[in-house]
Amino acid sequence: MSKRMIAVLLACAPAAPLHAASDAATRFGARENVGQISLSPDGKHVAVIGPTKGAGSAVFVASLETGDLKPVLTVDAALQRLTDCHWTTNTRLVCRAYTINNTSVVGLLGYTRLVAVDADGKNQQQLSLRKTDRALGFALGGGDIIDWQADSANGSVLMARAYVAETNTGSLAASTRQGYGVDRVDTVTLKRTTVEPPRDGAIAYITDGRGNVRIMETRGTDNDGYRGNTIRVLYRTKGNRDWRLLNTITISGSVSTGFEPVAIDSDRDVVYGFDSVGGFQTLVAMSLDGSMKRETVLAKPGADVDTLVQVGRQNRVVGAGFATDRRETHYFDPQFKALATALAKAIPGLPLVNIVDASADESKLLLFAGSDIDPGRYYLFDKATRHLGEVLPQRPQLAEIKLATVKPVSIPGADGTAIPAYLTLPPGSDGKGLPAIVMPHGGPDARDEWGFDWLAQFFANRGYAVLQPNFRGSTGYGSAFFKDNGFKSWPTAIGDVNDSGRWLIKQGIASSDKLAIVGWSYGGYAALQSGVVDPALFKAIVAVAPVTDLESLRGEFTDFTSFPQVDAQIGRGPHVVAGSPAQRAQRITAPVLLFHGDGDRNVSVNESRLMASRLRAANKKVELIEYHNLDHQLDDSDVRAAMLDRMDGFLRTTMGMPPAP
The missing domain is CATH 2.40.128 (Lipocalin)
Incomplete structure (x- = not known):
């Protein structure tokens, strides 16, 4: 098979x-x-x-x-x-x-x-409704299936979608309904009926997995049409169509405060969601019977509970997960708990x-x-x-390639804070005096986890030691570790990244003259900004789809409803210019290699073009490679292969290493 x-x-x-x-x-x-x-x-x-x-x-x-x-x-x-x-x-x-x-x-x-x-x-x-000539707007989202109608034999589903009002000029059949609602759609005949009428401000619905919409989230807009910073979570008791307030969520930049619902257990009549308790995200269940009873289902000291495990066509909740040195899953369902134990024995590797x-x-x-x-x-x-x-x-x-083991390590930050990281050494290496790469993750609201990483494994295969630090500003370690995110708190985040490079040298893993930094997205930003903060540390810089100017990044979102949240994430003040490598290109001394797709919606290709222009104006060594009609992920095997070879060749040439075997 x-x-x-x-x-x-x-x-x-x-x-x-x-x-x-x-x-x-x-x-x-x-x-x-x-x-x-x-x-x-x-x-x-x-x-x-x-x-x-x-x-x-x-x-x-x-x-x-x-x-x-x-x-x-x-x-x-x-x-x-x-x-x-x-x-x-x-x-x-x-x-x-x-x-x-x-x-x-x-x-x-x-x-x-x-x-x-x-x-x-x-x-x-x-399945998504087609735009008509009478439509007064355009729905970017084509709809989301929120209930797979497990008992339906004809393939009917519940689909949440945006309703777009129509002009009634020359037509008596034009629809005036607008907002976000829910349809029942037959996926064979395309027949649809309205289950939840569209509401202005509605942004999400959650069902009980049995065809009943029990949760609705609403979010207002300001006078300029931008998203508001408050989300209202409404719920229904069983058999009742009236909406009641469950709680509110407050948004500030990258941080949300308040219970965020994810899934409903109809048998228990509760909604599962995440909330912060003692500075760490926990899994909470709130009753939907009107009592507002609240229960902490899973908390992990020192880590954020961040995933919900659901199975079946009703998205039944059976467990939750978090990541420490490795990701762990805690099963509530006895059968799945026993299955997890059996699988650990069946596939121990x-x-x-x-x-x-x-x-x-x-x-x-x-x-x-x-x-x-x-x-x-x-x-x-x-x-x-x-x-x-x-x-x-x-x-x-x-299948025929020997891959490198990944080891969790702890890096002492400049102020004594322990910075978790993952170290990947070339297979068969003694781990001493190697060419090495610090590889900060993207995001910045993200983290690296133990497991397979194609980029780190490629470099290990070519003889490099690779260190992936979860610098402060990474998610998963609580609000105190997150700080004010990797943009507003960039001095701390970049300090941790640079301390990771110094640690490699101090441990004897890296040769000081063969230490480079490679990053993608925010990781590319970190790679460039590290060269601004400590120009002598890294001998080569590779940045893929990087942010290079925080003010330019802010400007990319002015025409989108999420602008206030991006604006708050970046913040205002002297840190914006100081934290923009394109504004301080003259401080970078290491050669720079940039890659970017011109179809990138996450980070505009103009960010790399600006960086390259500023570096050239400062008489620095820089090369920008653009890929036509590719977005942020550069999801093209040929392109990725060419990029990997180009990276390897650039690092070897820059750091005085022999050509790849």
Whole structure:
């Protein structure tokens, strides 16, 4: 079964790069075999989103009994990709396509649309409502499925969507309704009925998994049309249509305060969500019976509880997770708790196990298991037979490559604060006197975790030690560690990054003349700003899709409703100019290599263009490589392979190392 599936998927994968990429760059740069995967209600088929030529993607439907696999939906247009695909019946799928368009008004604009398609590729129809000539606006979001109607035999779903008012000029049938509402949609006939009328200010709905909308969130706007900083969470008691106030959430930049609902347990009549207790995020359950009873379900001292584990077509809550040195999952459901123990024994070398999907009766589970030295593989577990069978690996190109182990370490910050980090050493290395790379993560509201990282593993394969620090401003370690986020608190965040480089030298891991920094997105910003703060520390700087000027970043959001939140995240004051590497390019002494896609909506390519221009004006060594029609992720195997080779060659040349073998 698995071999046949793998063979077909690889046949649809990108052809060998046209450039003379090294074998290592080609293997590590190849996109993941599985972008997303889901299990049919009867547990007999999977739908897999996999890569095709260039930046394209396709949905493949595979039989788990025969291994037969068929592409049913393909997207290969520039700046367009398939993001997820789920089953409404055993023969019908709903998939989401994401597209970026370059508009004359606000530049790059991203929007989504839902498409329904049969499992054999026939009867393809757009599920999102099409824009009419009478529409007075345009909905960027094509809708979200919030309830899969587990008891529905005809594939009906509940879909939350934006209603757009229409002009009534020349028409008596024009709709005046606008706002965010919920429809019941038949995914075969496309017949739809309104379940929740659209409301101005509504931004989210949550059902109980049984077709009943029980939670609604609303958010106002200011006089300029920007999002307000307060979200009201409303709820319904069982059998009642009246809305009651559950709580409010306050937004300030990157930080939200207040209970944030995620999922409803209809049997317990509670809603699960996250809230801060004692400076750390915890999992909380609030009663929906009107009593407002509140229960702390899971808290982890020193760590934020940040994930909810849900299974089945009703999204039943069975556990929650958090990350310390490694990610851990705590199961509330006794059956899943016992299953987790059994799986740890069945696949001991793959400790990172996630429940990906389940059949309608939960008798079959689709699982993912991976580790630091295994990119991961998908399994099907049959509860009745207790059989665990591999479906397909995530990165078959690396099957013959020895990968490097990842070790959690602690770095002392300048003020004595312990900075958690992950150290990856080349396989077989003694870990001494190596060329080394500090690789700060993106975000900044994010963190690195223990496991497989294709970029770090590539560099380890080429002989570099790689250190990934979770600097202050990273998430997962509580509000005190988060500080005021990595932009407003950039001196602390960048100080931690630079202290990580000094630690590598002090430990004897890195040679002081062969220490570089490589980052993507905020990590690219950190790489450049580190060269501003301590010009002599790193001998080479590589930044992919970096922020380079905080004021320019702020300006990119002035035409969007999220502007007040971005504005608050960046803040106002002298730290904005001081924290913008493009404004202080003259301080950077190390050669700089920049990569950026010109279709990047997260961080405009103009950020890299500005940085390159300022460095050239200051007579610094810089090279900018732009990729046409690629966005922030540079999701193209050929491009990634070329980029990896270019990075490796640049680092070797800059730091006086011999060419790669």
